[in-house]
Amino acid sequence: MTAPVLAHPPTLADRVVGALRDEIRARRLVPGELYSVQQVAELLGVSRSPAREGLLKLAEAGLVRFTRNRGFRIVLPEPRDVAEIFAVRLALEPAAAARAASRGAVLTLEQLDDATHLGDEASFWEADRALHDAILRAGGNRRAAEIVAGLRATTALLTPPTSAGDRSLAAIRDEHAPVVAAVAAGDAAGAERAMREHLEHTGRLLVARVADRPVEDPAVERIWSEAVN
Structure with a gap:
C-alpha cells in the first residue's frame, strides 16, 4: 500500500x-x-x-x-484542546502502525521526499496526511482513519503546522522514516514506538505554541501529562 x-x-x-x-x-x-x-x-x-x-x-x-x-x-483555543486531540491519536495510531507492520504493509516516503526537496509545504502536508491515513488503513481500521482525519482537520484550524518555525520539512520527514522502515521490516514493536515518539514530539510542540510557552516549560509538560498520561 x-x-x-x-x-x-x-x-x-x-x-x-x-x-x-x-x-x-x-x-x-x-x-x-x-x-x-x-x-x-x-x-x-x-x-x-x-x-x-x-x-x-x-x-x-x-x-x-x-x-x-x-x-x-x-474563542481562543486552549492548550488542553490540542493535548486531548493528540491523546486520541496516540490511542489509535501507534497500535495501527504495529498492526501494519505485522501485516506486511508496503509504505513509501517518496511523496514526502519530493515535497521536502521542492520546499512545497502544501504538498508536504498532503503527503503527511496520506501516509498517516495509509498506516491506519493498513492496520485494518477504516473508522480510526476517519477519526484521525477529522482530528487533524481540527488541529489545522487551531494552530499552524509545526513547520511554521518549529521544525523544517526535512526534520518532520525524518521522524516518519523510522515508522516506514519498521513497517517494512515487519517490526511491530519498532513501528509502534516510532509512531508514538513522532506524535508525542509533534503534540508537545503544538501545545507549547498554543500556550505561547517554550516546549520545555513545566506548564507545557503538565498540560500534556494531564491529557495524555
Whole structure:
C-alpha cells in the first residue's frame, strides 16, 4: 500500500479560514467581541457565503462561537484542546502502525521526499496526511482513519503546522522514516514506538505554541501529562 498525494487546491472558504486565523493571531479580531458575518466579508474582500462557510469551519474547531441572530465571537483555543486531540491519536495510531507492520504493509516516503526537496509545504502536508491515513488503513481500521482525519482537520484550524518555525520539512520527514522502515521490516514493536515518539514530539510542540510557552516549560509538560498520561 502506498501513500498517494491527492493535491486539492484550497477553496475560497479554505482561504477565508487561513485569513481569519491570521487576523485572530494578530489580534485584529479580538476574542470576546461580537462581530457579524458581513464585517468579516468586508474585512477579507469576499462575499457573505464563503465568509460564513469559513466561520462555520472555525466554529466546528471551537475557535468561533455563534450567538443566535447577533453574530459571532472569537474563542481562543486552549492548550488542553490540542493535548486531548493528540491523546486520541496516540490511542489509535501507534497500535495501527504495529498492526501494519505485522501485516506486511508496503509504505513509501517518496511523496514526502519530493515535497521536502521542492520546499512545497502544501504538498508536504498532503503527503503527511496520506501516509498517516495509509498506516491506519493498513492496520485494518477504516473508522480510526476517519477519526484521525477529522482530528487533524481540527488541529489545522487551531494552530499552524509545526513547520511554521518549529521544525523544517526535512526534520518532520525524518521522524516518519523510522515508522516506514519498521513497517517494512515487519517490526511491530519498532513501528509502534516510532509512531508514538513522532506524535508525542509533534503534540508537545503544538501545545507549547498554543500556550505561547517554550516546549520545555513545566506548564507545557503538565498540560500534556494531564491529557495524555
